[in-house]
Amino acid sequence: MEQWIETLQQPWPWYVAGPLIGLTVPLLLWLGNKSFGISSSLRHICAACVPAGISFFQYNWRKEKWNLFFIAGILAGGFIAAQLLDNGAAVSVHPALAGELAGYGITRYDSLIPAELFSWQQLFTWRGILLMAGGGLLVGFGSRYAGGCTSGHAIMGLATLQWPSLVATCCFMAGGFIMANFILPFILSL
Amino acid sequence: MLKYLLAGTAFGIILYKAELISWFRIQEMFRLQSFHLYGIIGSAVLVAMAGVWLMKKFRMKSIDGTVISTAPKQFSRGQIYGGLLFGFGWAATGACPGPLFAQVGAGAGVVLVTIAFAVAGTWLYGKWKHRLPH
Known part of the structure; x- marks a missing residue:
């Protein structure tokens, strides 16, 4: 037993x-014919909390509340x-990455989420605010504009052979390459 | 709804243990320094594809009795522009929407700020939707 846990x-x-x-993907289909997709939950949160008369948020989000239970589960997990x-x-x-990050003063590897970038104190630095607030805005805006995120397009969409999802996935990757290699070095040096 | 909560819990544990919630792994992927995430996404797509294909081939029903169906995705230029913007955010935050929630659970409370801004980004898209090229 102990060996298993180890x-x-x-x-x-x-x-x-x-x-x-x-x-x-098949699990959610079996549980209730639900299509795997996580960024929709952000839309449901908007529809539930701040619809503000915007037509994009005028729908019965309660019918989609399974999605909110799913993300609550992710948090618990x-x-x-x-x-x-x-x-x-x-x-x-x-x-090579460790060497690059050391140049920006990032040297701690005790957490999957580097505290030297993502912490309450970092929120009051340029690089922290750009990564958390700017990055968050882009994740929310971009995923809705693209009609899905990595789960809805790159996994669910590709698995059901949807070519628009292939376009989206390629653009996700292209955007990530550009950010990680050309823009992030500048942000991290702030 | 409990079943979705439990499915999400299992998914959250997998995201953590796969290190998909790691900012470092995302950086390695976009610097071509690690095969890990490519292996994960590739094998996840293949398994999901096989699963959906089998369920449809045998006309399986979900536990509430409906025939399994998936909706087609419509193409719009949003998949290009939005996709690129999402990619920028993915590499910056080191997380896509699912992992953001797992990061909060894992103890990085400050990621709630990232999530709040992701909700704000979604809201801004809704507000400006009719003015954006699609």
């Missing part, structure tokens, strides 16, 4: 985690994994 506490390899994520399934080992990072 194994589970290691980071899971891609060939275990990937298929499990893939199974979420993150908590459970952090409490019970983490062995506390430092995050291993590619040496």
Whole structure:
């Protein structure tokens, strides 16, 4: 038993985690004919809290409340994994990335979410506000504009052979490459 | 609704243990320094594809008795412009929407700020939708 838990506490390899994520798609279809997609929850939150007479938010979000339960579950899952399934080992990072980040003063690898970038104190720095507020705005605006995010397009859309989802996925990747390689170095140096 | 809460919980645990919620892994992916996330997304798509294909082939029903169906996605130029913008945000925050929620659960409370701005971004899209090219 202990051995099992020790194994589970290691980071899971891609060939275990990937298929499990893939199974979420048939699981949601089986549970209630629901299409896997997470960014829609952000729209439902808008519709429920601040519809402000905008037609895009005038619909019966209560019919989609399963999506909100699903994201509440994700939050709980993150908590459970952090409490019970983490062995506390430092995050291993590619040496080239570690070298680059050291140049920006990022040297701690004790959390999957680097506290030197994402913390309450960092909110009051230029790089923190750009990454959290700016990044958040782009994630919300971009995913709705694209009609979905990595779950709805890159996984659900590709799995059901939707070519618009392939277009979206390629643009997600292109945007990520541009940000990580050309814009982020500037933000991190602030 | 409990079943969706539980499915989400399982999904959140997977996101954490797959290190999909790690800002570092996302950076490695976009710098081509690691195969990890490509392997995850690739194998997830293949398994999901096989699952949906089998369910449709055998005309499986969901547990509430409806025939399994998936909706087609309509193309719009939003998938290009919005996709690029989303990609910028993905690499900056090191998370897409699912992992943002898992990060909060994992103890990074400040990510609630990121989520609040993601909600604001979604709201701004709704407000400006009719003026944007689609």
